Amino acid sequence: RGKVWLDPNESNEISMANSRQNIRKLIKDGFVIRKPQAIHTRFRARAKFAAKRLGRHMGTGKRRGTRDARMPSKGLWIKRQRVLRRLLKKYRDAKKIDKHLYRELYMKAKGNVFKNKKNLMEYIFKAKSEKLKEKQLNEQAEARRQKNRSVRERRAAKAAVLLDEQNK
Numbered sequence: 001r002g003k004v005w006l007d008p009n010e011s012n013e014i015s016m017a018n019s020r021q022n023i024r025k026l027i028k029d030g031f032v033i034r035k036p037q038a039i040h041t042r043f044r045a046r047a048k049f050a051a052k053r054l055g056r057h058m059g060t061g062k063r064r065g066t067r068d069a070r071m072p073s074k075g076l077w078i079k080r081q082r083v084l085r086r087l088l089k090k091y092r093d094a095k096k097i098d099k100h101l102y103r104e105l106y107m108k109a110k111g112n113v114f115k116n117k118k119n120l121m122e123y124i125f126k127a128k129s130e131k132l133k134e135k136q137l138n139e140q141a142e143a144r145r146q147k148n149r150s151v152r153e154r155r156a157a158k159a160a161v162l163l164d165e166q167n168k
Helices: 008-016 020-029 043-053 073-093 099-110 117-167
Strands: 004-006 032-034
Touching: 004 008, 008 020, 020 032, 073 099, 073 117, 099 117
Parallel strands: none
Antiparallel strands: 004 032
């Protein structure tokens, strides 16, 4: 329907054609021509899509589905968990965190403690510095204990020497 052009000057000859062979001959002679397909432009569609990427036509009046239907919270959760777990694995493999801290952070991530990757990185940095500080304090305390012990031993030795001299 409207896809074929018939030569108006040759309407007599066209009307006489009653077989496929005759039609093929008419086509070869150029009396019957298939019209080119009508162009269905995507210009407006592309323009609208470009505008949507800038956030146009996306207001409350254009929304049909609920927020969870448009962007499922479960999908966001899965995406976040994958990001956090990937980071934890990377840090564990690079020996930035030990397996105990890895396990603790893994369970915290599962428990919705970290909002995003940056939060987790900050927490790891803080935890590592805290651990280092604790280690230094322990070392200092141990050194102090050692020193006090040696001073006590020296005093005891000196007292023993004095006691021996007095007894003679």
